Amino acid sequence: MAAVASATSTVPSLAKAVQELATNTSTTPERYILKESTGGKASELPYLDIPILDLSLLNSSSPEAEEELKRLRLAFSSCGYIQAINHGIDTSFIDEVHDVTRNFFSLPMEEKKKYARDADDIDGYGNDTVFSKNQTLDWNDRLYLNVKPENKRKMKVWPENPKNFRQVLVDLTDKLEKVNEILSKAMAKSLGLEEDCFLKQYGENIVSLTRFNLYPPCPTPDLVLSAKAHGDPSGLTYLIPDKEVEGLQVLKDDQWYKVPIVPNAINVNIGDQLEIMCNGIFKSPIHRVATNRERERMTIAVFFTPDPTSEIKPVEGLIDEKNPKLYRSIVDYTGNYFELFQKGERLVNALKI
Numbered sequence: 238m239a240a241v242a243s244a245t246s247t248v249p250s251l252a253k254a255v256q257e258l259a260t261n262t263s264t265t266p267e268r269y270i271l272k273e274s275t276g277g278k279a280s281e282l283p284y285l286d287i288p289i290l291d292l293s294l295l296n297s298s299s300p301e302a303e304e305e306l307k308r309l310r311l312a313f314s315s316c317g318y319i320q321a322i323n324h325g326i327d328t329s330f331i332d333e334v335h336d337v338t339r340n341f342f343s344l345p346m347e348e349k350k351k352y353a354r355d356a357d358d359i360d361g362y363g364n365d366t367v368f369s370k371n372q373t374l375d376w377n378d379r380l381y382l383n384v385k386p387e388n389k390r391k392m393k394v395w396p397e398n399p400k401n402f403r404q405v406l407v408d409l410t411d412k413l414e415k416v417n418e419i420l421s422k423a424m425a426k427s428l429g430l431e432e433d434c435f436l437k438q439y440g441e442n443i444v445s446l447t448r449f450n451l452y453p454p455c456p457t458p459d460l461v462l463s464a465k466a467h468g469d470p471s472g473l474t475y476l477i478p479d480k481e482v483e484g485l486q487v488l489k490d491d492q493w494y495k496v497p498i499v500p501n502a503i504n505v506n507i508g509d510q511l512e513i514m515c516n517g518i519f520k521s522p523i524h525r526v527a528t529n530r531e532r533e534r535m536t537i538a539v540f541f542t543p544d545p546t547s548e549i550k551p552v553e554g555l556i557d558e559k560n561p562k563l564y565r566s567i568v569d570y571t572g573n574y575f576e577l578f579q580k581g582e583r584l585v586n587a588l589k590i
Contacts, residue, residue, distance in 0.1 A: 259453035285494030288312040293323040310427035317522035361394035385445040440544030455528035464526035470574040471508030471540040482534040509585040516551035
């Protein structure tokens with residue numbers, strides 16, 4: 238984040254909580270109004286046909302496993318998304334994750350502000366860091382927490398209320414870490430590679446970050462986004478969607494699509510660093526979040542990211558005379574990501590040869 242601040246002339250500050258704005262105003266502040274078209278009303282966009290994959294098959298020796306691997310490869314190479322079912326995480330636990338998220342954001346504002354982040358840090362409660370007067374802000378509040386490695390945890394911003402919040406967060410990370418290992422190995426096998434090749438590039442200290450998202454109702458949903466269009470700097474991203482309210486949209490072939498809600502499924506998308514590792518075969522999708530005039534929306538995103546000291550580069554087994562290396566290698570991708578992001582540019586594209 239420091240690299241971003243140095244590239245601007247304004248001392249960074251935090252925007253006012255959107256939850257407060259949504260409660261106290263019937264109009265949208267100018268700072269949140271997009272300067273360009275959103276590409277169509279959310280209600281008019283088509284749905285994207287995202288493959289629903291049975292993760293229990295990926296880790297089995299059943300005859301269906303090979304077919305599911307083919308579907309996995311096709312999904313990640315076309316739209317960069319899957320909706321994962323039979324992922325091994327009980328519905329009751331997913332309900333508990335939703336409950337602690339709702340209970341945290343329902344706390345009085347003064348209680349939530351006990352866990353406020355600093356303007357030059359991402360950990361803690363807050364929203365967009367304001368770097369310039371012309372910056373368009375996202376219509377959301379969020380709680381962003383480093384979970385692994387454990388020595389990177391900043392416990393002063395880990396909520397103690399709800400009382401079970403911290404344990405649920407750790408348990409969620411542990412459960413999804415197992416899913417991440419299964420998926421990473423399956424992806425490698427689908428490409429004919431050694432199953433550990435992606436995990437090796439993650440390094441010894443895989444980074445896991447969780448972001449709890451609150452998207453309050455917005456009086457002008459056609460003019461405002463809850464999250465601007467972006468690609469994730471992760472390896473893989475896991476999203477526990479709101480049970481009822483849609484909002485996630487994906488760009489494919491220059492067309493925006495809505496992502497449907499599939500009961501008990503977890504949305505999984507490729508991040509920029511895995512796009513580099515697989516030499517562009519799997520795509521890190523551009524996505525955004527729409528606002529809703531009537532209803533509040535909450536989601537939980539978990540990002541698994543390589544050790545920042547690891548060198549990220551295309552796997553050698555994917556490179557030959559017919560398939561040349563398409564990306565330069567990089568160390569600390571995430572640390573270099575945000576400066577270009579603030580300019581509306583993508584680091585993964587800047588690394589293309």
